[in-house]
Amino acid sequence: MKTYYEVLNISSTASxxxxxxxxxxxxxxxxxxxxxxxxxxxxxxIIVEAYNTLSDLTRRDEYDSNIQNxxxxxxxxxxxxxxxxxxxxxxxxxxxxxxxSCPRCEHSNSMILTEEDLENGTPDDNDGFDIIVxxxxxxxxxxxxxxxxx
Ligand SMILES: [Zn+2]
Numbered sequence: 001m002k003t004y005y006e007v008l009n010i011s012s013t014a015s016x017x018x019x020x021x022x023x024x025x026x027x028x029x030x031x032x033x034x035x036x037x038x039x040x041x042x043x044x045x046i047i048v049e050a051y052n053t054l055s056d057l058t059r060r061d062e063y064d065s066n067i068q069n070x071x072x073x074x075x076x077x078x079x080x081x082x083x084x085x086x087x088x089x090x091x092x093x094x095x096x097x098x099x100x101s102c103p104r105c106e107h108s109n110s111m112i113l114t115e116e117d118l119e120n121g122t123p124d125d126n127d128g129f130d131i132i133v134x135x136x137x138x139x140x141x142x143x144x145x146x147x148x149x150x
Contacts, residue, residue: 003067004050007043012064012084013104013140016055023051061139068132068141083132088113088146100133107137118146 005012008022026047032038053059067083084103091098091113098118100111111133121129128147134140 004054004063007046007050008054012142014054019051019054023047023055064139064141068134083141083143085143085145088118088144091144102135102137102140103142104140105135105138107135110135110137111142112136113144121146 005014008014008019008026010018010022014022027044028034030038030040030043030047032041053063086100088098091100091111092109093099096115098113099109101108102110113131113133117131117133118129121131124130124145128145130143130145132141132143135142
C-alpha cells in the first residue's frame, strides 16, 4: 500500500506549500472535472484523504507515527516508504553519539543515534545497514543508511 506521501509524490519533509501544490497537480491529472483525460479518477478519494491528513499538523504527526508503527511491526525491515533517506555522514559525531538537526522543524541536534542503536540496524543487500530515527522535537522519522566501520 502506498503512503500518503507517495500518493501525492512528495517527500516526508514536504512543507504545507509543497503539499498544496502536489494536491492541486494530482487533482488536475486525475479529476474528470479538471481534465478531459483523467489518468486515475478512482484515486481522487485517496488524494483528498492524503491531503486532508498531511495538511493538518496534528493528523500528520499521528499519521507519521502510524507509518513508523507499521515498520516496527515488520521488525524494522523497512523499505523506506515515505521516509527520507540520509547517510551517517549527515550526522555529527560527539561524545559517542551521532547528532543531526531536524530537516523539518530544524530543531538543533534533535535526531540522535547512539553506538548501541547502530548495532541494531537492519542489514540491507549491499553490506550496509538501515536504521530509522525520530526527531525528539516534531516526531519526524527519517531513514539512515550506514556501513560498518572497518
Ligand atoms: Zn523535527
